[in-house]
Amino acid sequence: MSSYADPRIVALYDALNPAAADTAFYLALAESAGHIVDLGCGTGLLACELAMRGYKVTGIDPSAPMLRVARACAHAHGERVTWIEGDASALPFVAPADLLLMTGHVAQVFLDDATFLATLVAARRAVRRGGRIAFESRNPNARAWERWTPEHSRRRVSGPDGRGVEVWQELHETPDPLISARAAFTTHYRFDDGETLSAKSELRFRSRDELARLLNDAGFAQIDWYGNWDCAPVTDESPELIAVAS
Ligand SMILES: C[S@@+](CC[C@H](N)C(=O)[O-])C[C@H]1O[C@@H](n2cnc3c(N)ncnc32)[C@H](O)[C@@H]1O
Known part of the structure; x- marks a missing residue:
């Protein structure tokens, strides 16, 4: 069974993946955004942090057990996030976003390029003119x-x-x-x-060149790259390939 399908495993997700430097990076990136879409939001840790700071947030995830945790956390904090059980095919029904995030290495669940490209194309259409998407993938x-x-x-x-x-x-x-x-x-x-x-x-695992090609094919012209959560430039040894694209 997948980790995201078994409620007993999903219940452990936040203990195993608490807020960390990646959360701080994405919170900083959100500055001045109005509407933020968190695609693959999982248990909603980041979506709830954003909502607590006053952003309008839409959290989308295909896993019902993950969303159940997210809804409970949002309810506990009195936050208002729009939760959607689905994937990028739900994006055309969502208000235009200033920022679309795919955090927690969601990019790596797309095993084939065609599915990832379709998701990136949908993401580009989901952000308003001048909006950005951001995600990370582990550096192979x-x-x-x-x-x-x-x-x-x-x-x-x-x-x-x-x-x-x-x-x-x-x-x-x-x-x-x-x-x-x-x-x-x-x-x-x-x-x-x-x-x-x-x-x-x-x-x-995709290289920076492969990620850049897919982003370009999806219509993103400008890509800023970081190799870690402190915004260090990408080197061969960087743990992460963090893309912020518009
Ligand atoms: C490692 S978790 C990351 C969750 C959250 N973004 C985080 O930072 O903790 C990966 C998430 O991707 C979701 N996912 C799987 N396939 C997906 C798809 N096709 N589109 C969007 N999300 C997907 C899973 O349900 C899971 O919640």
Whole structure:
């Protein structure tokens, strides 16, 4: 089962992915935007942070369990976000955006270029003239998958029900992702009460040139690149390829 389909795994998402430097980067980028679309908003952490700061926010995600967490968080904070269960095909029904975000490496869930390009085209149409889109993808040269092993990834968190859980990743035996441009792995969950769960994932790794070509094909002429959340320029070793495109 996918990590985004099982409510027991979804319940752990925010504990495993709390607000961090990426959140701060996107909050800063939002400055002066009116309407922000968060495509692939997941559990809505960023969407709610933006709404709390007064932005009009639309959060879109295909996973009903992820959106259920998002709605509960928004409700708890009395925030008003428009939540849509869907994907980029919902964008034509959304008011024009000043900024469209795809955070948390959403770009890498698009395994084939055709689907990612269709999403980028829809994103370009969804932003008003002068608007921007922004997303990040892990830099393949930084070989993040090498740390998706039990030894490097094992950690403990507590779920919202207070249950402790040990979580680790296991990279599948596949061709070198630097060549195949894909990495498949299983995330394992072992709860203190003995329950065990696992979820398979596969992510696409694209180089900056590949991302730039897809953005250009989607109609984006201007792309600013950053290699990390401190706005450092992209180098071979940069962990991230962060694109801000208009
Ligand atoms: C790693 S989570 C990122 C969630 C959130 N943006 C964050 O920063 O934490 C990836 C999200 O992408 C969503 N997703 C999967 N396929 C998608 C698609 N075709 N279009 C938009 N979102 C998608 C998943 O449901 C999941 O919530």
